[in-house]
Amino acid sequence: MRHQKDFAVGAYTVSYVPVGNLNKSTCDCGVYAVKFIECHALGLELSLLHDGNIIEARHRILWDLWEAANDSELIDRMSKYQSSECLSSTVEEIL
Numbered sequence: 001m002r003h004q005k006d007f008a009v010g011a012y013t014v015s016y017v018p019v020g021n022l023n024k025s026t027c028d029c030g031v032y033a034v035k036f037i038e039c040h041a042l043g044l045e046l047s048l049l050h051d052g053n054i055i056e057a058r059h060r061i062l063w064d065l066w067e068a069a070n071d072s073e074l075i076d077r078m079s080k081y082q083s084s085e086c087l088s089s090t091v092e093e094i095l
Contacts, residue, residue: 005094024051031058 028051035049035057049057068074 007094025054028054028058031061034061 031054032049035054036046038044039046039048
């Protein structure tokens with residue numbers, strides 16, 4: 001069954017804010033994103049993140065993932081995981 005929704009869609013404007021490069025390496029965007037979220041959640045200043053310490057942050061994330069991937073208890077728990085029915089969803093097409 002298809003559902004049709006009435007949406008009020010109109011024109012909008014986009015403003016680009018000139019910002020200098022935040023990081024020297026284009027490979028650190030994901031690390032910056034994770035750390036920005038972490039800083040925001042903890043109420044820390046985003047200025048704490050910079051190219052001088054992002055490599056260490058990258059290594060820490062890598063190490064945490066490595067430890068989790070090799071944690072026998074976590075591996076055992078994940079092998080027994082069953083998703084909840086309330087978490088499943090169907091895709092609805094909006095016309």
